[in-house]
Amino acid sequence: MKKIVIFIWLSIFIQCQTQNIKNTIIDSRFEVFDRNLDKSRVDKIDGLIHIIYTGGKTGYSEVGYDTNRYFMYVKNFYASKGIENKGWAFNQGAPIGLWYYFDEDGKLIKEENTDEGYAFTPENIIKYCEQNGINLSKGYHERDGYQTSVYKNELDGKKVWLISYLISLNKQEKEVKLTLDGQTGKVIKREEFPYDSY
Structure with missing residues (x-):
């Protein structure tokens, strides 16, 4: 029983670690890309966090990496600067956890659990x-x-x-x-x- 409690606590701790980069919360709330880019890519380094902002005619994105994490957060925006989708992914690879998708009017249209079917987490x-x-x-x-x-x-x-x-x-x-x-x-x-x- 003690091992099970320790395992559950460790799982919760690891999940909290993977879902938080310097108070970045990925949830179902609507967001707007609030930057004016003077070029197609801008890098911002804030302590251990490296954020990349990109933009063009088709839309914008924000990707954040933490030096101590295997995961990055990803936010993609429409050309109108309203959020299109957002979630977490391996730094080099697959989306993980919940991803949120929005239409161009800002309405949440889908929540996808990308870990569904993966007991091996x-x-x-x-x-x-x-x-x-x-x-x-x-x-x-x-x-x-x-x-x-x-x-x-x-x-x-x-x-x-x-x-x-x-x-x-x-x-x-x-x-x-x-x-x-x-x-x-x-x-x-x-x-x-x-x-x-x-």
Whole structure:
């Protein structure tokens, strides 16, 4: 019983950690992109938080990374600057948790639980990577260089996780692609490919 209570407390703690970047709350409230951009991309660094604002004719976005987290928040806005969708995602990969979708009039039209069908949770993925020496990226990284990615997919009607990462063997780098069962975390498939960084 004591182990169950500790596990529940740890799960709640981890979930709170993943859902909060410096008081950023992702919920069903309507939002407006409140910046005037003088170029298509503006980076703002506030302590451990790296926020990227982008904009163009089709719309705007705000993405926030915390140096100590594996997850980023994402907010996409219509060209009118009203919110289109928002939620959390792995820094390099799949959406996680609840995502909220709005129409152009600002009405909430859908809430999607992106973890539905995944008993093997994002927190389980982090633990799996730690236990197997797979380097997951925390915070923001420039797009140069290889970063481990984590995505969701379906295989033969089953929910699966896809993890891609690099290993070095005999001074040669290889890309490893793992497919994990979305219910149990069991490895369904492991593939290796030569990797050339040039």
